[in-house]
Amino acid sequence: MRRHTVPALPGSQITSESTWLRRRQILKALALAGPALVAGCGRAGDGVAAEAAELPAEALTVTGRSAYSTDETRTSLRDATHYNNYYEFGTGKDDPWRRSDRFKPTPWSVEVAGHAELTGRFALEDLIKPHALEERVYRMRCVEAWSMVIPWVGIPLGDVLKRFRPTSQAKYVAFTTVERPAEMPGLAYPVLRWPYREGLRIDEAMHPLTLLAVGLYGRTLPNQNGAPLRLVVPWKYGFKGIKSIVRIDFTESQPTTSWNLSAGDEYGFYANVNPTVSHPRWSQASERRIAGDGLNLLGNRIATLPFNGYADQVAGLYAGMDLRTHY
Amino acid sequence: MARRLDPIALSKPFVFAACLLPLAWLVWLTAYGDLGPDPVARLEHETGAWALRLLLATLALTPLRRLGAGAGVIRYRRMLGLFAFFYASVHLAVYLIVDLGGFWSQILQEIARKPFVTAGFLAWLLMIPLAVTSTRAMMRRLGGRWQKLHRLIYPLAILAVLHFVWQVKYGETIAVREPLIYAAILAVLLAFRVPDWLRRARRSGAQQQ
Numbered sequence: 001m002r003r004h005t006v007p008a009l010p011g012s013q014i015t016s017e018s019t020w021l022r023r024r025q026i027l028k029a030l031a032l033a034g035p036a037l038v039a040g041c042g043r044a045g046d047g048v049a050a051e052a053a054e055l056p057a058e059a060l061t062v063t064g065r066s067a068y069s070t071d072e073t074r075t076s077l078r079d080a081t082h083y084n085n086y087y088e089f090g091t092g093k094d095d096p097w098r099r100s101d102r103f104k105p106t107p108w109s110v111e112v113a114g115h116a117e118l119t120g121r122f123a124l125e126d127l128i129k130p131h132a133l134e135e136r137v138y139r140m141r142c143v144e145a146w147s148m149v150i151p152w153v154g155i156p157l158g159d160v161l162k163r164f165r166p167t168s169q170a171k172y173v174a175f176t177t178v179e180r181p182a183e184m185p186g187l188a189y190p191v192l193r194w195p196y197r198e199g200l201r202i203d204e205a206m207h208p209l210t211l212l213a214v215g216l217y218g219r220t221l222p223n224q225n226g227a228p229l230r231l232v233v234p235w236k237y238g239f240k241g242i243k244s245i246v247r248i249d250f251t252e253s254q255p256t257t258s259w260n261l262s263a264g265d266e267y268g269f270y271a272n273v274n275p276t277v278s279h280p281r282w283s284q285a286s287e288r289r290i291a292g293d294g295l296n297l298l299g300n301r302i303a304t305l306p307f308n309g310y311a312d313q314v315a316g317l318y319a320g321m322d323l324r325t326h327y
Numbered sequence: 328m329a330r331r332l333d334p335i336a337l338s339k340p341f342v343f344a345a346c347l348l349p350l351a352w353l354v355w356l357t358a359y360g361d362l363g364p365d366p367v368a369r370l371e372h373e374t375g376a377w378a379l380r381l382l383l384a385t386l387a388l389t390p391l392r393r394l395g396a397g398a399g400v401i402r403y404r405r406m407l408g409l410f411a412f413f414y415a416s417v418h419l420a421v422y423l424i425v426d427l428g429g430f431w432s433q434i435l436q437e438i439a440r441k442p443f444v445t446a447g448f449l450a451w452l453l454m455i456p457l458a459v460t461s462t463r464a465m466m467r468r469l470g471g472r473w474q475k476l477h478r479l480i481y482p483l484a485i486l487a488v489l490h491f492v493w494q495v496k497y498g499e500t501i502a503v504r505e506p507l508i509y510a511a512i513l514a515v516l517l518a519f520r521v522p523d524w525l526r527r528a529r530r531s532g533a534q535q536q
Contacts, residue, residue: 083364093364144496146365281441281494286430290364297357297425300367 096224114250153215174255199255273308378414447490
């Protein structure tokens with residue numbers, strides 16, 4: 001069995017507890033002053049507390065601070081929830097937040113099927129309850145060459161999958177997004193073959209970096225970000241992070257994935273972030289970081305790292321594979 | 328002799344100012360950090376779209392005149408064409424300096440290998456001789472060759488529209504609408520010229536016999 005190493009953080013990068021507590025106090029104060037601030041200045045700043053008040057989401061209790069988290073500047077909550085690709089609500093970047101208010105993420109259940117000892121339909125609460133929610137601040141690299149830094153809340157996918165006791169025939173895990181034309185206006189257009197489907201190899205799914213997210217910025221997921229349950233695979237392009245999951249299949253052969261089906265020469269099954277393999281129409285060597293600093297236009301572009309900077313943790317999964325053919 | 332009021336000459340400063348409005352608006356949005364989550368992409372999109380709109384406006388003058396708008400409309404052609412070149416140059420500068428600044432090796436790769444970038448860059452290159460020869464003195468100096476040279480606007484307009492259409496991601500049904508609208512407008516504007524081209528081709532064919 002392959003061991004995964006937790007990245008060693010240099011001491012200088014770890015926030016001391018007292019600083020962390022002080023930050024919480026500042027945030028709390030901001031939360032209390034939030035409405036007053038908004039009323040006072042008309043244009044709400046990037047104060048997370050003030051923005052969060054706009055979202056129909058509840059606060060989540062998060063335990064622990066993950067060693068997998070990055071301390072890079074976070075994308076503002078506003079940008080992370082107002083600039084999304086979620087084609088079921090439309091193909092524009094603002095369609096997901098504009099056109100997802102009819103979507104009802106509760107109640108929710110997930111059908112688990114395929115090569116596992118335990119299968120059937122499970123309520124979301126029952127899937128989540130046995131686990132402690134963790135916050136993971138991950139880089140998110142879109143295949144369109146922009147990126148964000150987002151504090152997700154979730155559970156390692158592997159911990160959830162193990163409870164179903166997958167058999168030795170389970171070589172892959174396939175995921176399916178919900179398909180509700182009445183609540184998702186983008187489904188009226190045959191942009192992709194609905195429902196949206198994604199998949200991972202079982203070792204990728206079991207990797208401790210792979211997260212089953214239920215929230216971001218300490219609150220439940222807004223509809224536009226894939227409520228109530230989505231996948232986050234930080235070393236792969238964002239389209240692998242399938243949203244609003246209703247079905248999980250343990251399969252023996254490689255599952256069909258939506259983007260690969262529609263444009264196979266542009267989007268592969270693996271879709272690992274790789275600066276040396278270009279998209280046919282643009283380079284993947286660098287990316288524009290969306291970190292809320294609209295005035296510093298010249299500082300937005302940064303180099304893209306192999307496996308989105310998670311090579312130390314995941315490169316071993318692909319030992320011996322030609323990543324040019326398995327893009 | 329008292330000079331008659333020339334409405335075209337009088338309106339030119341206003342047209343000039345109107346052509347600067349998109350730039351002023353973008354400077355405003357930039358200064359206030361109001362360009363949205365991906366500000367550089369927004370700047371690229373807006374400057375490119377205005378270059379194309381002005382290019383199409385330039386091409387619309389001859390058909391407009393033919394449809395009875397008055398011979399004077401042709402006198403806006405130089406200004407609109409030069410503003411199209413101006414916005415295309417700002418567009419290119421934003422892409423090269425603001426967006427890809429510091430990632431120089433990537434620039435050459437993109438221009439050489441990505442068809443949509445190649446098309447856009449070629450369109451801009453072809454605009455240079457037209458801008459340089461847009462003065463009255465150059466018109467006189469080039470004589471009949473001036474018109475021939477300025478027919479470059481047709482292929483470069485096609486390249487500019489292709490540049491826009493090709494950069495749309497697969498499946499973006501909404502995003503592809505805007506470039507397709509420009510493509511349709513260009514097709515109509517070019518269709519207006521087809522009878523002329525046919526007549527000219529027939530005439531030069533007759534001369535050769």
